Amino acid sequence: MKVYLKFDYTQLTKKIVEEKLSELGYKYNSIGFGEFNFLEKVPSKKIEEITGIFREYGIEIVENQKSVLVQKIKDAIVEMVNSDIPLNIKSSVFIAEKLNLSYAYLSNVFSEVTYTSIENFIIIQKIELAKQLMINTPLNLTEISIQLNYSSVAHLSTQFKHTTGMTPSAFQRIISKRRELSHKNNT
Amino acid sequence: MTTDFINICLADDDEDDRLFFKDAFDELKINTKVSTFNDGVELMDFLNHEDSVLPHVLFLDLNMPKKNGVECLLEIKKNERLNNIAIAIYSTSSSEEHIEETFINGANIYIKKPSDFENLKKILSEVVTINWQYHTSGLNKDNFLMRL
Numbered sequence: 428m429k430v431y432l433k434f435d436y437t438q439l440t441k442k443i444v445e446e447k448l449s450e451l452g453y454k455y456n457s458i459g460f461g462e463f464n465f466l467e468k469v470p471s472k473k474i475e476e477i478t479g480i481f482r483e484y485g486i487e488i489v490e491n492q493k494s495v496l497v498q499k500i501k502d503a504i505v506e507m508v509n510s511d512i513p514l515n516i517k518s519s520v521f522i523a524e525k526l527n528l529s530y531a532y533l534s535n536v537f538s539e540v541t542y543t544s545i546e547n548f549i550i551i552q553k554i555e556l557a558k559q560l561m562i563n564t565p566l567n568l569t570e571i572s573i574q575l576n577y578s579s580v581a582h583l584s585t586q587f588k589h590t591t592g593m594t595p596s597a598f599q600r601i602i603s604k605r606r607e608l609s610h611k612n613n614t
Numbered sequence: 615m616t617t618d619f620i621n622i623c624l625a626d627d628d629e630d631d632r633l634f635f636k637d638a639f640d641e642l643k644i645n646t647k648v649s650t651f652n653d654g655v656e657l658m659d660f661l662n663h664e665d666s667v668l669p670h671v672l673f674l675d676l677n678m679p680k681k682n683g684v685e686c687l688l689e690i691k692k693n694e695r696l697n698n699i700a701i702a703i704y705s706t707s708s709s710e711e712h713i714e715e716t717f718i719n720g721a722n723i724y725i726k727k728p729s730d731f732e733n734l735k736k737i738l739s740e741v742v743t744i745n746w747q748y749h750t751s752g753l754n755k756d757n758f759l760m761r762l
Binding site: 436485487501505541542543548551552555558559562590591592593597598600601602604605608 | 643644714717718719720724739742743744746747750751752753754756757759760761762
């Protein structure tokens with residue numbers, strides 16, 4: 428029997444952080460957007476310990492203010508791309524309103540820290556989601572293009588090819604051959 | 615963060631290619647630390663040493679003496695400690711069969727070596743930025759396939 432799993436990464440991460448911090452006996456407030464406030468002073472040695480534990484889950488403590496802002500922008504984008512609500516507002520407006528800062532400023536900080544643009548990051552996220560849907564759901568490419576708000580399936584295909592250097596069907600073929608191979612190696 | 619630069623390794627037996635590669639990274643704005651190896655054996659010795667700092671992305675030439683790129687790729691993918699490293703094949707071959715085979719065996723990126731330096735810079739910068747996104751934005755590395 429084969430089942431498909433869909434993850435809510437934000438929820439997943441929040442749950443892990445909360446469980447781990449409670450386990451370790453820390454008192455904290457969760458402010459949302461990945462922000463946690465410790466209610467008492469935590470010595471830096473303890474922070475190191477927490478950092479080590481979180482790293483196993485791919486969770487990192489972000490230190491400087493710009494990185495924090497970039498993380499918030501990324502979270503807003505991920506939320507935007509993954510939401511089922513069709514987007515009729517522009518992404519720049521959505522992000523600026525969500526973070527309550529001007530888009531020009533956000534866009535500058537983002538490029539400075541990540542060496543890529545917000546627009547580019549949105550495309551990467553959308554293509555990633557398209558990949559996940561291609562592999563893990565029975566949806567065909569036309570249905571995926573509708574779900575991701577592309578004007579047409581051709582537009583999605585072109586952007587896919589442009590971002591990854593290969594066509595969606597080549598991508599699917601490689602992934603399924605990889606799975607066959609790992610299946611063979613495991614039996 | 616503690617590591618503000620991106621760790622990069624290249625294994626390539628061609629000295630000119632290694633030099634171009636290093637120069638290209640020197641000219642990019644991105645903070646990188648590039649280590650190069652002359653063949654597959656040298657590379658694997660380094661990776662298998664437990665004190666080695668593992669690269670964020672590893673560039674592999676396919677045709678190398680002693681141990682070729684595909685052999686390195688297979689070894690890395692079988693090794694629990696190493697199989698998380700993003701692997702970019704860096705080769706002169708553009709045979710479709712070759713390309714697909716390396717992807718199936720676990721490569722993330724396939725780069726056809728460009729003939730001019732400006733192009734090389736553009737390609738490497740693109741690879742490193744997108745790889746960094748996979749590294750820092752919780753994207754699923756299993757789905758990371760890219761051809762340039």
